[in-house]
């Protein structure tokens with residue numbers, strides 16, 4: 001039987017009368033790069049916020065690595081091996097780039113020297129070593145996104161949830177990030193990837209779920225999704241804005 005690392009089962013999230021996530025189910029296999037796409041307001045970030053414990057779910061189940069995540073705190077979920085990046089990156093601007101990544105490392109070690117060693121390793125992986133001593137707030141957006149990636153990689157996650165990590169980047173910067181994501185997956189990390197850039201999504205994802213108005217509209221391979229008439233009508237036909 002195929003081992004799934006994450007199961008989302010009939011998940012609902014309501015904000016008052018606004019149904020942000022409506023009865024969504026899917027599961028993610030180990031070492032997959034799994035895409036989550038859909039128009040603005042479809043519920044993608046809300047789903048991440050539920051999975052990572054920032055929002056309580058209205059109903060449904062989230063099972064990660066054989067553990068039920070509902071009602072667990074974000075820090076507990078992080079300790080179980082689930083890390084996420086934020087759509088709007090928010091490094092601690094007055095701390096250095098290295099210190100920001102050490103904060104990630106401190107989730108798995110309390111030894112300062114060890115955290116620093118782990119942080120330096122991640123800065124090498126994302127190509128930010130030259131910026132280690134710079135204040136994080138001084139970085140342009142492209143490098144802030146790399147810093148965000150290094151910070152979560154320093155937690156040595158089993159699963160990484162990426163919320164528009166390529167948002168606001170040019171093609172070259174996007175390609176660099178995609179290469180880093182591929183190598184992270186090749187070392188064994190499972191990835192869920194929210195992104196509007198369809199070229200990036202189809203080039204990197206093994207499987208994709210499409211959300212629309214909180215509901216699951218479709219699920220399949222990149223080829224199945226890009227040829228699905230419902231997906232084309234609701235999302236790919238144009239008119240949406242990243």
Ligand SMILES: Nc1ncnc2c1ncn2[C@@H]1O[C@H](COP(=O)(O)OP(=O)(O)OP(=O)(O)O)[C@@H](O)[C@H]1O
Nearest residue numbers: 015018020038039040041042043044045046047087
């Ligand atoms: N904290 C909140 N309180 C109330 N409503 C919220 C909250 N967070 C999200 N929503 C609502 O949930 C719905 C889904 O929003 P969400 O941010 O998850 O969409 P998204 O798919 O990530 O969109 P985008 O592509 O623009 O990032 C929207 O209607 C939004 O207004």
Ligand SMILES: [Mg+2]
Nearest residue numbers: 044045046087
């Ligand atoms: Mg979002």
